[in-house]
Amino acid sequence: MKKLIFAASISVLSILLVAAVWKTDVTSTKPLMTKAVKVGDRAPEFKLKNVKGETISFDSYKDAKGYIITFTCNHCPYAIMYEDRLIALHKKYAPLGYPVIAINPNDPKIQPADSYEAMQERAEEKDFPFEYLFDEGQKVYPQYGAERTPHIFLVDKKKKVRYIGAIDDNAQDAEAVKVKYLENAITALQKGKKPDPDFTKAIGCTIKAKK
Amino acid sequence: MANFVARLPGSFLLTLSALFGYYLNYGILTFRGIFLVPVTSPLNHRVQFVFFIKMNFSCMKMILFLFFSVLFFDCRPSVENKDASKNSAPENENIAGINASDSIKIFDHFDDMQHFFSRKNDTTYVINFWATWCKPCVEEMPYFEQLHEKYRDQKVKILLVSLDFKKQIDSKLKPFIREQNLQPEVVVLADPDANSWISKVDANWGGAIPITIVYKGEQRQFIGEQFEDYQSLEKIIQSFL
Numbered sequence: 086m087k088k089l090i091f092a093a094s095i096s097v098l099s100i101l102l103v104a105a106v107w108k109t110d111v112t113s114t115k116p117l118m119t120k121a122v123k124v125g126d127r128a129p130e131f132k133l134k135n136v137k138g139e140t141i142s143f144d145s146y147k148d149a150k151g152y153i154i155t156f157t158c159n160h161c162p163y164a165i166m167y168e169d170r171l172i173a174l175h176k177k178y179a180p181l182g183y184p185v186i187a188i189n190p191n192d193p194k195i196q197p198a199d200s201y202e203a204m205q206e207r208a209e210e211k212d213f214p215f216e217y218l219f220d221e222g223q224k225v226y227p228q229y230g231a232e233r234t235p236h237i238f239l240v241d242k243k244k245k246v247r248y249i250g251a252i253d254d255n256a257q258d259a260e261a262v263k264v265k266y267l268e269n270a271i272t273a274l275q276k277g278k279k280p281d282p283d284f285t286k287a288i289g290c291t292i293k294a295k296k
Numbered sequence: 297m298a299n300f301v302a303r304l305p306g307s308f309l310l311t312l313s314a315l316f317g318y319y320l321n322y323g324i325l326t327f328r329g330i331f332l333v334p335v336t337s338p339l340n341h342r343v344q345f346v347f348f349i350k351m352n353f354s355c356m357k358m359i360l361f362l363f364f365s366v367l368f369f370d371c372r373p374s375v376e377n378k379d380a381s382k383n384s385a386p387e388n389e390n391i392a393g394i395n396a397s398d399s400i401k402i403f404d405h406f407d408d409m410q411h412f413f414s415r416k417n418d419t420t421y422v423i424n425f426w427a428t429w430c431k432p433c434v435e436e437m438p439y440f441e442q443l444h445e446k447y448r449d450q451k452v453k454i455l456l457v458s459l460d461f462k463k464q465i466d467s468k469l470k471p472f473i474r475e476q477n478l479q480p481e482v483v484v485l486a487d488p489d490a491n492s493w494i495s496k497v498d499a500n501w502g503g504a505i506p507i508t509i510v511y512k513g514e515q516r517q518f519i520g521e522q523f524e525d526y527q528s529l530e531k532i533i534q535s536f537l
Contacts, residue, residue: 250491282491296524
């Protein structure tokens with residue numbers, strides 16, 4: 086009898102396992118948008134946990150002249166293609182007062198590859214020099230109106246949003262980039278000018294949220 | 297041949313179940329029986345049956361038999377049949393004029409395909425932007441397949457615009473099309489400067505996929521999210537017919 090129960094439970098378990106593997110990563114795309122910020126609007130405040138467990142907000146950056154807020158994540162191929170460019174951007178612009186602040190907006194229940202633990206692993210693996218924050222409970226990204234990963238919001242010293250959109254004009258091939266939208270926008274801010282363009286679009290992954 | 301590959305997981309499952317069945321019988325049970333367990337395939341959402349067999353005879357033979365039977369028999373219509381009916385359907389002229397599933401048209405510039413979005417006739421065009429790396433897109437693929445199947449004799453044409461990376465067309469996109477036996481027409485858009493063309497597709501689109509555009513003449517609808525089920529897609533198409 087014991088043997089039978091053992092065998093039966095193994096079969097049930099194996100079926101459950103197969104079903105679980107098939108069912109994971111079922112993602113949804115319903116946006117929880119309240120009101121998306123536009124260029125010129127005030128950037129919504131946030132207080133989010135970084136991969137070391139510390140709470141980070143705008144106030145964590147005392148000498149910042151601006152902030153490169155990037156909604157990004159672990160799993161999205163487009164986010165991954167920009168990882169090295171984000172690292173380079175932070176290394177170049179953080180000393181000039183424009184740090185990259187990466188925020189993962191995805192619900193790990195829907196995309197397990199974007200869990201807090203997975204973020205910690207990725208940050209260590211890639212040795213992220215910037216803060217990688219977890220939008221726990223998905224409270225922040227709807228306020229910004231982020232719709233995809235990666236999605237950039239360049240914020241100035243007065244916490245005004247000055248540029249929204251893409252990092253550059255070629256996600257797949259960093260070598261073939263012709264226009265560096267984000268860097269041009271930062272340069273404009275440094276010169277006290279208005280970024281042009283101040284809004285661009287890019288292909289990306291939907292932000293994973295429950296329906 | 298590609299179909300064999302697609303069926304391999306099923307065969308593997310069967311083999312596993314056969315082993316369990318053998319184990320059950322070997323241990324305690326004295327009666328024989330065959331149990332059919334419905335299992336939904338993750339990608340095409342079609343139900344396939346997994347056999348649970350309790351055996352008290354040559355286990356090896358049975359396993360091999362099952363393995364090959366799944367490999368060779370399938371409840372889905374065969375590729376050959378589908379292709380034949382497709383070619384014989386007079387309405388089946390593709391939007392981009394491509395028939396062979398193995399030669400996928402690649403557009404390096406969006407402008408070269410912009411005319412797909414503004415045809416002036418009484419056909420309802422359904423254009424979906426997707427990629428094999430996009431999970432919500434892959435999930436809704438069966439709905440487009442079903443739509444294609446159901447409306448193949450009506451003035452409805454489906455175009456699946458893949459945003460797969462150029463270097464993954466042979467390694468990811470083509471195998472996906474073969475394994476899923478995708479019938480609607482697929483083209484690849486490989487124009488890297490997405491900012492220049494996203495708004496030309498639709499002003500409301502930010503760039504996240506999937507999205508779908510349905511239009512007939514001047515009538516037009518933009519669906520900026522994944523379809524929850526086949527019905528929600530079909531409902532929109534019906535409003536155009």
